[in-house]
Amino acid sequence: REKEYLRIDYQVPDKLLVPTEQLDRIQKFLSPSDAPPTIHRITGGEWQRSVRAAKKGAEELARELISIYAKRTQVTRPPFGEDTPWQQEMEATFPWVETRSQEKTIREVKRDLDRPYPMDRLVCGDVGFGKTEVAVRAAFKVAQEGKQVAVLCPTTILADQHFETFRERLAPYPIHLSLLNRFRTAKQRETSIRGLKDGSVDIVIGTHALLQKKVEYKNLGLVIVDEEQRFGVKHKEFLKGLRANADFLTLTATPIPRTLSMSMMNLRQMSVINDPPPGRQAIRTYLRPYGDDVVREALLRELARGGQVFYVFNRIDGIEHVAERIRKLAPNARVAVGHGQMTADELEPIMSAFFHGEVDILVSTSIVENGIDNSNANTLIVDGADKLGLAQLYQLRGRVGRSDRQAYAYLLYRSGKKLTDTAIARLKALQEFSDLGSGYSLAFRDLQIRGAGELLGAKQHGTMQSVGYELYTQLIADAVSQLKAAFDDGGETAARLTAVDLGAGPEFHPLPAFDVPAAAYLPNSYVEDQNQRLFFYKKLMEARDEEHVAEVEAELIDRYGPLPEEARAAAKLVRLRLFAQELGIGKIDGRFGKLTIAFVNGRELPLRIVHELGRRQRDLKYRPDRAEWRYGNDALESVESFLDLIKGQLQEVANIRAART
Template identity: 50%
Template sequence: AGELIKIAAARQLSEAPRLVPAAGLYDEFRARFAYEETDDQQAAIEAVLDDLGSGHPMDRLVCGDVGFGKTEVALRAAFAVALSGKQVAVVVPTTLLARQHFRTFTERFKGLPVNVAQASRLVTGKDLTAVKAGLADGQVDIVVGTHALLGKGIHFRDLGLVIVDEEQHFGVAHKERLKALRAEVHVLTLTATPIPRTLQLAMTGVRELSLIATPPVDRLAVRTFITPFDPLTIREALLRERYRGGQSFYVVPRIDDLAEVREFLEKQVPELKVAVANGQMAATALEDIMSAFYDGQYDVLLSTTIVESGLDVPNANTLIVHRADMFGLAQLYQLRGRVGRAKARAYALFTTPAAKPMTTQAERRLKVLQSLETLGAGFQLASHDLDIRGAGNLLGDEQSGHIKEVGYELYQEMLQEAIAHLKAGITEIAADKWSPNITIGMPVLIPEDYVTDLHVRLALYRRLADIETDAELDSFGAELVDRFGPAPEEVTHLIRLTQIKALARRANVGKVDAGPKGVV
């Protein structure tokens, strides 16, 4: 927690230029937005502009469902920074998303004294050299690119804002590089399904959080079906989309599956034009295929998960996922967000192997996804993921962990306290609030099959972390038995562990290690 607290403190204490957009120009830029802002979107925009004008480096997470208008929040922030004479870097996970954002930014900044450039493998060597030179001498105001922008060969003359889109797709090394930037520049992170660690950072207050939970007017939820693989169902779904004038995505988990599925489609729906795309294609070929699909020259885009991140094809409103049991929860959710971005009702069909049983976890993932059919469920989904996987180490490179120890909850409590103290200018934490470190070689948790509801489980952990007396602990144990039945072994261990922690604290014992050979 120490390092995390240092980062939060450094941000609170360090200063950044106050960047406030010029009123007249800003109103003109805002008027270019073709839609009515939702209340949440307006609140997120105002919060970001307040952060930029606060004089401290911003570190804000904007969590909004796919198609709920996060890009507009980023555009307004970029406007404020670029017109204050500083540079903006927009970092995205894929070349296709870089291309799309580049188009959006170029379109919105047309006619303004702002130079927008792109840096990804879609940009040829000569042009890329010119972009790098432009960043170094300040000729380029906004650059949109993949994680190559975080590389050592890129130098900015005066970087003011980093916008990170779909952070969950970046590796730890890139995130560490971003973390190093955080104390110096403004950072705005956009995501639909925050990874558990990101969500945890936002929940503990290390990052500011804006939620965009209101769907745009006329937006309908995507109807989701989970079904064993059936050629007739797939033919019917693809043709129905074609007859209503729309297009479809067909996504497979591996490049190796493309040839087999293409053959299947040629046999089942010979009347449809199918384009094939994957991440290993030459950049120009990929660009051509995506442009042709966007322009309506193909009925179906058969691809790997390259279409997962932020691609916006309003006319595509049917999604079929092949072997959905092989995808992660956030991946499936992101894929589903590729459709339903216009006013038409969209359909997502997740197919599973007809003859082969799925793993329990795969089944759980698909059930969670089907239950989250409402618009704006991305934040709930991340909470489920936080519970299924845990948050991992918030600072290091362990990206999956488990909310398996009460120590984790106590850690959160200490972290929140430390941050509150820092914000209030207090450096020492009250002596009676420290927590001993206890390691025992047994599982200590509230199992899912004992308390099925995620939010109830998290609330119980939180209550347990606040318990201070034996009487409170006995009452808590009795309540569990009363509400959920006889406690399993893991819960008994958890209650005992809490008791030992309280005793150790009273005796001023900082660490207890228990194993088969004894206790230290």
């Protein structure tokens, strides 16, 4: 019989062969950095030490989350109630059609505001998918009730952009808006701070200038934070203090990993806006060797339609020479340079000029990957794209395509230079995933890892690097669920006194082991690509109910055509393992021409059933914890009929007991 194995190489000379039916026990090590992971011996103690540190970090984080959650549940405030006529009127003037997920998010935010305790909601959405409109509607609803709103942005440019949006949307209403950042004059800043203290300012939009100690609010009701992960530790601590009393709405464009979001779901509400606004077109992405003619054509085409261009060269050394070359290729264009070694005072005016259309081509390092929302910039050229990570490239590409115009991204590498396999795979992935909202697709796992690191903070990020993203997020999920259960039963004191037991790792429910002679695998001739075969093996072996097995079968048929006999047998094997688990069986061994079934401790069969099975299966040998018998030509068929027999007998016994009671 044929069987496929996955070979795992540990520190030399250790190796491990894992049969494909046990791939649900294998996790891919995903690191939040590009550094290769440390490889350990199977028998060494280094890995255990890393896991112990990870468990400690997971528990600390879980306790911190529960503590914030506990404080919030003790605070009450009057609900904000139904929408006012002004609210309905303002929302009706929205110039676009709301997408389905945007509408759902708005409903969820309003539902939170209608509860008697503060909201803490995280809104994730790809760049340009309408998160700001959600913020505008929430802010207006709160401001109408006489409460103040603070909108916190990581950069001055974003603060300016939000201020313009809010002012435009709320202009017809008696709402006093104020902008607070370091480009305001001392007198303007003083007026804003005084207005917040005496209550004459309803909505303030600003940078971390809002987090100064001298900024006091008369009646703060809602804090909206754009890209919270981009604020420093001190600022985050300050925000934690505000979070206990005010309603909180956080916006982020970084995809948050599902495992982490599920563990935090109970503690912090989450909404995802994942469908693009109507009319938005996917970005056309080209992967090319660098050439002056390619760059000139791309620049002139964008400038001819009155647009602007991002030109990214990610080395400060030589960026001025690059800008000079761009000036020669497009002599009539206004070119500016921006990079991370400039002071904020030097950089902000350049970014602001680009935003206001006073610069045609911005030559910069990857600092533009966050923070500029310019719907008139619809061409991105990345010079040396092979040197950037997938997450960086994806965020950079999100700078263009913010309107209904066709946007273009050119990923250029130096010709004659041999690209590594990793670089080619990364660039091709980006080229293939040009769909809108693809930041949330499975292929962008490294983006999600970045999301996890940013959500958890620097300290947790380091721990995650030592044991991998999947294991660490599972440990957090486990710790949070234990503490949350204690909190629900006995409040904060019970949660504080509860000892978190992460045991040998996150909760893991493997299916019963099957070593049965059967041709149950995905043939090379059916799924030729080895990575795809591995992907489907893992997906199939991770299925924990009939519905998921059927889904994997449907996906295979959709991609590769009708299932061959061996693939049908592989799916049947998973179904039998699920059936065996339901009956309390831990292992089935089919070597030496006989089948041996081992029962899980405490799930042994009653004697009455054993006698009946012996009557039906003449060669059956039975001990309290196992059963053994010889099988015919088809081992899987033999296992299935015996499991059916056990199930029927168990059902009969259950019926007799039910009749007696």
